[in-house]
Amino acid sequence: MTTARLRLDPAFTVGPVNRRLFGSFVEHLGRCVYEGIYEPGHPEADAEGFRRDVLELVRELGVTTVRYPGGNFVSGYRWEDGVGPREERPRRLDLAWRATETNEVGLHEFARWCELADVELMYAVNLGTRGVAEALDVLEYANIPGGTALSDARRANGAEQPFDIRMWCLGNEMDGPWQLGHSTPEEYGRLASQTAKAMRQIDKDLELVVCGSSGSGMPTFGTWERTVLEHSYDDVDYISCHAYYQERDGDLASFLASGVDMDRFIESVVATADHVRALVRSDKRIQISFDEWNVWYMGAEEPGTITGDEWPEVQHRLENVYSVKDAVVVGGLLISLLRHADRVTAASLAQLVNAIAPIMTAPGGPAWRQTTFFPFATTSRLARGVSLDVRVDVPTTTTAVYGDVPLVDVAATHDPETGDVAVFALNRATEGPLEVEVELATGIVSRVAEALTLHDDDLEATNTREHPDRVGLEENPTARLDGGVLHVTLPPVSWTAVSLKP
Numbered sequence: 008m009t010t011a012r013l014r015l016d017p018a019f020t021v022g023p024v025n026r027r028l029f030g031s032f033v034e035h036l037g038r039c040v041y042e043g044i045y046e047p048g049h050p051e052a053d054a055e056g057f058r059r060d061v062l063e064l065v066r067e068l069g070v071t072t073v074r075y076p077g078g079n080f081v082s083g084y085r086w087e088d089g090v091g092p093r094e095e096r097p098r099r100l101d102l103a104w105r106a107t108e109t110n111e112v113g114l115h116e117f118a119r120w121c122e123l124a125d126v127e128l129m130y131a132v133n134l135g136t137r138g139v140a141e142a143l144d145v146l147e148y149a150n151i152p153g154g155t156a157l158s159d160a161r162r163a164n165g166a167e168q169p170f171d172i173r174m175w176c177l178g179n180e181m182d183g184p185w186q187l188g189h190s191t192p193e194e195y196g197r198l199a200s201q202t203a204k205a206m207r208q209i210d211k212d213l214e215l216v217v218c219g220s221s222g223s224g225m226p227t228f229g230t231w232e233r234t235v236l237e238h239s240y241d242d243v244d245y246i247s248c249h250a251y252y253q254e255r256d257g258d259l260a261s262f263l264a265s266g267v268d269m270d271r272f273i274e275s276v277v278a279t280a281d282h283v284r285a286l287v288r289s290d291k292r293i294q295i296s297f298d299e300w301n302v303w304y305m306g307a308e309e310p311g312t313i314t315g316d317e318w319p320e321v322q323h324r325l326e327n328v329y330s331v332k333d334a335v336v337v338g339g340l341l342i343s344l345l346r347h348a349d350r351v352t353a354a355s356l357a358q359l360v361n362a363i364a365p366i367m368t369a370p371g372g373p374a375w376r377q378t379t380f381f382p383f384a385t386t387s388r389l390a391r392g393v394s395l396d397v398r399v400d401v402p403t404t405t406t407a408v409y410g411d412v413p414l415v416d417v418a419a420t421h422d423p424e425t426g427d428v429a430v431f432a433l434n435r436a437t438e439g440p441l442e443v444e445v446e447l448a449t450g451i452v453s454r455v456a457e458a459l460t461l462h463d464d465d466l467e468a469t470n471t472r473e474h475p476d477r478v479g480l481e482e483n484p485t486a487r488l489d490g491g492v493l494h495v496t497l498p499p500v501s502w503t504a505v506s507l508k509p
C-alpha cells in the first residue's frame with residue numbers, strides 16, 4: 008500500500024485558526040431565507056417564524072459568522088425596505104435572481120436569527136445601485152446606540168440595543184458583468200475607498216472587506232486585486248476571494264484536486280496584496296475573507312443568465328443535491344483554508360440553507376443534512392488553536408487540469424490550551440486505500456479520541472428527504488497510535504478527521 012508520511016510539531020505553525028474561518032452565507036436567493044431559515048406556520052417554527060429544526064442543524068454545523076443579505080442580491084437591495092412594520096414593507100423586484108422580494112425578513116429579523124443561532128452577523132452594503140450615503144445610513148441605523156434619526160428609528164422598530172455589526176463587505180463581486188453596477192477596478196477601488204473612509208468616521212474599528220475577483224478565472228483577475236487595493240489599501244482590512252468548483256466532463260481526478268486551485272488562488276491574492284503593500288509602504292497586511300466557496304453545479308443558473316416573464320416570490324433555485332465526492336472535495340477545500348490560516352482569517356461556505364447548501368428543507372416538512380454538512384461540521388468542531396505547518400511526503404497523481412498533485416492532502420491543528428491535535432486528510436486516489444503515517448513530536452499526544460471517515464463505494468450517493476441518513480461519517484477503525492506515530496488507512500476518494508488527545 009502507498010504510504011504518505013509527515014511529521015507534526017507544535018513548534019512549527021502556520022498561524023492561529025480564526026473561528027471566522029467557519030462562516031457561512033445567507034442570501035435572499037431561492038429558498039435560503041423564505042422556506043429555509045424562516046417559514047411561519049411550519050410545525051417547527053417559533054413565534055417569530057424561524058424554523059427550530061434548521062436552527063438546530065445550523066448550531067450542529069458549527070457555523071460562526073453569517074454573511075448577509077447577498078451576494079448578487081445586495082447590489083440592488085434597499086436596506087430600508089426590510090425594516091419597520093411588516094405590513095408597510097414594499098414588494099420589490101430582485102433583478103439578480105429574477106424574483107419578487109417581499110421584505111418580510113430584513114435586518115432586525117436576521118439579527119434576531121443570528122442571536123438564536125449564536126453566530127456573528129457579517130453585513131454587505133450595496134455598492135451596485137447605491138453608494139457612500141446609504142452605507143453610512145445602514146451603519147448608523149445598525150450600530151449607533153441612539154440619539155440620531157436613524158438609530159432612534161431602529162429603537163422605535165423594536166431594537167433598543169444596537170446590532171453592533173463588526174464586519175462589513177463593501178459590495179459584492181463588482182468585477183462581474185452580471186452584477187448591478189458592474190465597475191472597472193478604478194471605479195470600484197475609488198468607491199470602496201471613499202465608502203470605507205466614511206464608515207470609519209463613524210467607527211474606526213470596523214472590519215472592512217473590499218471585493219476581490221468573483222473567481223480566479225475572471226479575465227481581470229490579478230489586475231482587479233492590484234488596482235482595487237492601490238486605491239483602498241489603507242482603508243480596508245480584508246480582500247474577498249470567491250470560488251466554486253464542480254466536476255466537469257467526468258474528470259474526477261481534477262475535481263478531487265480542487266484544493267490545489269484554491270491554494271493557488273489564495274497564494275496569488277496574498278502575493279498581489281503584499282506587492283501593493285510594498286508600493287504603498289504600509290505596515291499592515293491585508294487578510295483574505297474567502298467569503299464564498301463551495302461545490303456548485305451552475306448549469307442554467309449561472310449568475311446573469313436567468314431570464315423569463317415571471318417574478319416569483321419563492322422559487323427552487325440552485326438546489327444542488329450533493330454527492331459523496333462533492334463532500335470529499337468540500338473536505339479538501341477546508342484543508343486548503345486551514346493551510347492558509349495565517350492570511351485567510353474569515354471564510355463563508357456559500358450558502359447555508361437550500362441554495363447550494365449543507366442544509367435542505369421541505370416546505371412544511373423536514374430538514375436534513377446534505378453530504379457536505381459532515382466535513383464542515385467536523386472541521387469546525389475539531390480544528391482549534393493553531394494550524395500546523397504540514398509537509399507531506401507522498402507520491403503524486405496526474406490531473407488534466409492541475410498537472411501533478413499530491414495523492415494525499417493533509418492539514419493539522421494543535422490547541423495549546425487543551426493539547427488536542429486534529430489531523431484532516433483527503434485521499435485523492437481513485438483506486439485502492441492509502442496509509443498515512445504521522446510522526447508526532449515526542450509526548451504531545453497519548454491516544455486517538457476519534458477517527459471519522461467520509462467514504463462510500465457509491466460516489467454518487469446523496470442524502471434526500473426520503474433517505475436523509477444515506478451518507479454520513481463512519482468511525483475509522485484503522486486509526487491507532489504506535490510509539491508516537493499515528494497510523495490511519497484512507498479508503499479511495501475519502502476525507503478523514505482524526506482527533507488526538509494528550
Ligand code: AHR
Pocket residue numbers: 034077078079080179180221299310357358
Ligand atoms: O452564491 C451564489 C452567488 O454566487 C452569489 O450571489 C454571488 O455573489 C456569486 O456569484
